Amino acid sequence: MDVDDTLPLESGPTATRQDLQLGRRMFHMANGVATATAYALFFTHEQVAHVFGAIACIVYAVDRVRIAYPEVIERHAPWLNRTFVRAEERVRESAMIPFAIAVLLTMLTMPKVAALIAIYALALADPLAAIVGIRFGRRRLVRNRTLEGSLAFFLVTTAVAAAVLHAGEVAPDGTIAVLSLAIGLSAATFELVPLRLDDNLTIPLFVGFTTWLVAALAGVPLY
DSSP states (O other), X not given: OOXXXXXXXXXXOOBOTTSOOHHHHHHHXXXXXXXXXXXXXXXXXXXXXXXXXHHHHHHHHHHHHHHHOHHHHHHHOHHHHHHHOBGGGSSSOOTHHHHXXXXXXXXXXXXXXXXXXXXXXXXXXXXXXXHHHHHHOOSEEETTEEHHHHHHHHHHHHHHHHHHHHHHTOXXXXXXXXXXXXXXXXXXXXXXXXXXXXXXXXXXXHHHHHHHHHHHHTTOOOO
16 A cells, blocks of 8 residues: 655644744754854855855755655654744745845845854844743733843844954944944844844844944944
8 A cells, every 4th residue: 555645734843933942043043153153263255155155055955855845854853843843834945044045145245243243143142032032021012022032132132242343353342332232222123123024034134234334333444
C-alpha cells in the first residue's frame, strides 16, 4: 500500500507571535550577533555584497525547500517546526527572509557604524523586548506591544548604540551618550507603529538611517 506523504493541517507548526519560542529567539540573536561581529572584524564594505549576498540567496533557497516539502521536515526533524517555525509560516516565507534581506541592505547602503548598530539592535533589542513583553508585560500600549517590552527595546538599543559608537571612537563620550539616547528613543517609538511589514525588515533599516541622520545633525562623521 502506498504511503500518503501529505501532512494533515494540525501536524505542522502551531506557535504564534505570542508564544515565547525561546529556541527561535536565541537563534535570531545568535545569527544577528554573529553577522554583525563578522562584519565588524573581518569584512570591508566592498566584500559584503559578495559574502552576505550569497548567504541571503542560500537562506531563501533553503526556506523555499522547507515550504515545498513540509512532510520531509515533519517526518525526519519535527523539532524544527516546534522550535523555529510559526503557524503563519506554514505556507509562506519565514522571518529569516526579511531578516537576511534587511541585513544585506543595511550593510550595502549605510556607513559601517550605522549598519552595525542597526544589526545589533535587530539581533538583541527585538527578541529581548519580545521575551520581556510576553513574560512580564502588564501595561499594554498598542496591539502586541507593552510598556515593559518597549522599555527593554529602548534600553538595549541605547546600550548597543553607545557600545558601537564608543568602539568606533567617533565622538566624545558626552556626545555619544546623547546620540545613543536619541537613537534608542526613536527606535522604541518606531517599534510601536503598527505597520503591516515584518519588523525584521523595518527595524534595522529604520535604526540604521536614524543613526546616520542623528550623527549627521550632530556633525559626527560615521565613515
